[in-house]
Amino acid sequence: MTGSGGSLVDIDERRRAAGDLDSSLCLEAGAGTGKTTLLVDRFMAVLREGRAPCARIAAITFTEKAAAEMKSRLRHEIASLLSTGEVKGPERERLEAAERELERASISTIHAFAAGLLREYPIEAGVDPRFA
Numbered sequence: 001m002t003g004s005g006g007s008l009v010d011i012d013e014r015r016r017a018a019g020d021l022d023s024s025l026c027l028e029a030g031a032g033t034g035k036t037t038l039l040v041d042r043f044m045a046v047l048r049e050g051r052a053p054c055a056r057i058a059a060i061t062f063t064e065k066a067a068a069e070m071k072s073r074l075r076h077e078i079a080s081l082l083s084t085g086e087v088k089g090p091e092r093e094r095l096e097a098a099e100r101e102l103e104r105a106s107i108s109t110i111h112a113f114a115a116g117l118l119r120e121y122p123i124e125a126g127v128d129p130r131f132a
Contacts, residue, residue: 018042021051036066040073047078047098048091054098058106060113071107078102 008014014034017025018041025042029035039059046052061067078099081087087095106113122129 014038019045021045021049036061036070036073039070040077043070043074044077047094050090050094053094054101054105058113060106060108060110062109064109064112067108067112071102071105074105074107075099075102 017027017038021042027035027038039061043057043059046057047054059067059070061070078095082092082095082099106116108116118125118127118131119129122131
């Protein structure tokens with residue numbers, strides 16, 4: 001929803017959600033409202049500031065389509081930043097590492113994430129290791 005002048009009425013909340021890396025957030029919004037964009041912005045902020053490597057970030061969505069879209073946008077964003085030549089030093093190294101790790105990153109649906117945890121820790125979860 002936009003306010004007068006075409007600006008988003010929740011722009012301050014969006015900026016906080018993308019940039020407040022000291023808080024854990026749950027993002028809930030309707031279709032087409034920019035959830036994936038916001039999550040990509042937050043993921044990139046974590047990478048660029050060196051808060052965590054790509055392989056240690058979990059990005060959870062509800063649909064496989066959204067997870068694939070997020071991974072595609074991240075791939076594009078990382079490649080775009082690296083191609084400019086403007087990113088230098090440790091930040092560049094972090095982005096180069098993220099580019100290599102992205103396919104192994106935990107960007108998935110809630111169901112796939114939970115199933116992965118159960119497969120990794122079946123005994124602790126009390127489930128048959130061969131569960132389906």
